[in-house]
Amino acid sequence: MNPPSHDERAVEAVLFAAEAPMTLAEIRAAAGEGVDVAEGLRALAESYAARGIHPVERGGRWHFQTAPDLAHILRRTREEPRKLSRAAIETLAIIAYHEPVSRAEIEAIRGVQISKGTLDVLMEAGWVRPAGRREVPGRPLIYATTPAFLTHFGLTSRRDLPGIDDLRAAGLLDPIDEVMLNVEVESGDDEG
Amino acid sequence: MNPPSHDERAVEAVLFAAEAPMTLAEIRAAAGEGVDVAEGLRALAESYAARGIHPVERGGRWHFQTAPDLAHILRRTREEPRKLSRAAIETLAIIAYHEPVSRAEIEAIRGVQISKGTLDVLMEAGWVRPAGRREVPGRPLIYATTPAFLTHFGLTSRRDLPGIDDLRAAGLLDPIDEVMLNVEVESGDDEG
């Protein structure tokens, strides 16, 4: 590239060393008299267009960040498959069938308390989201499923969930293991 | 400039995002398989030669920093880093130019005992570390500088210490007893 102008170099160094994104006024104050900040930013954007890092503006504030296409390098995610706990899968099922539901309602349906972690796990998985508050005393948070939930479980819409009659026909309402279930649920191994 | 290669962009983004200077091995681990880190660093140094920031090597570790000629802009907004006492500065210099050295050796050069706090300050700053013991009677602790010392003072390695070659050539880094032996052997009688 052409040797960068002083305007460009000054803005470059100021933005780089900044501890937080900076407004034009802040850059101007830091770069000092006689630096054309607008011109510096323009030149900077051009110089860095193809590079691994570049200056970006967010809400009137500028900062350097790494190129989005290199994100995989900088934030390598290692996926560790984990099975949802019984508490989590039951909570998810209740939300899916009854949404939007409050935590108290989930507990009433489930017949067992749920821990905070259970909902967190479902939200971390991206399957459940807070969906506002119920306008009743206490204004409890209510929860609903997300589009990612439908995608993950291969559903076009929530109407695709089998109804109670379907469940009965499939033998899924038979209270066969009821005693065993209760034992498991109460033993407190409830975490997601 | 030419569009940077993937090698260069990957190394650029990694160094830019890193919270601390990185060794080649660390850069390689972060940039991922198939990235030629040495080539990336070489290209990077070239691309940034004239810019307001550039990659530097300090004690085998690389990081980006602002160009020294822009110090006047950036310094204005910053507090002066810790002010060292004269004793601390001399002690640091003695350790850097003689390392590893024992406390007694530092005191012999300075002609005065060093107070407890002096070494502490240097160690707290992260510039000096204990580097084992000298295998002589009393097994005194010996001290050496750290990679952070090189980073802070902008030294690629200890060979970059200002004037170290001249001092060595003049024998000013040799112990006095050694010099005296040579003097006696070679010229016998020397006027002070």
Added chain:
Amino acid sequence: MDETGDTLTIDIDGWEGPLDLLLALARQQKVDLRELSILALVEQYLAFIEGAKALKLEIAADYLVMAAWLAYLKSGLLLPRDPEVEPSPEELALRLHLRLQRLDAMREAGARLMGRDRLGRDVFPRGAPEGLKLVRKAAWQADLFDLIAAYGAITARNRPVMHVVSRRPVMTLEAALQRVEAMLGQALDWTTLERFLPATTDPSLARSSRASSFLAMLELAKQGRLELRQESAFDTLWVRAA
């Protein structure tokens, strides 16, 4: 300087020890340290200490020790040489000279070090690095069957449970009586009890029919319509019409 009682105490911390003071005096001579006259330096040091004494300044012991040593060195350098004295005054002077040069070199080096482009003062690292993170993300696993099975389990758990006792495979006493009576008419001689039981692979039906048939036989025996015989306890039970 500060005042403590009657005596003034010189702020001796201004010098980092006698060697530092010597070096300061040497520099006042404005000559290259290599050309420095040790004798002249000694004179200056002794004069300085005398001056401080005259001002009734309290002087730290190590400065006085150095003064005594320098006075000795001075006399050694000025008086005719005594070859018996080891080390020679010249050697001592050279050592002092070397020490001053070394301290001076390190002082110089320290100043040059401090004057470099220092990180955080003259040059700056990135202010807000995003960091390189290895994020461990749990890939939560569950499929649609898990989901609906779970819902089925909850529903089943909380539904009012209707208790339906299903028909179990048993042979009632009435059925056994009818069967034994009918079969007894066909049997001519002693017959084992087992011959009266229906063929089945269901173990619970087999148990039930054995028990019911035995009861039926006891009843019929009581009525005098059949006889039972057994050689010993738990041995084969024989039956015939009376």
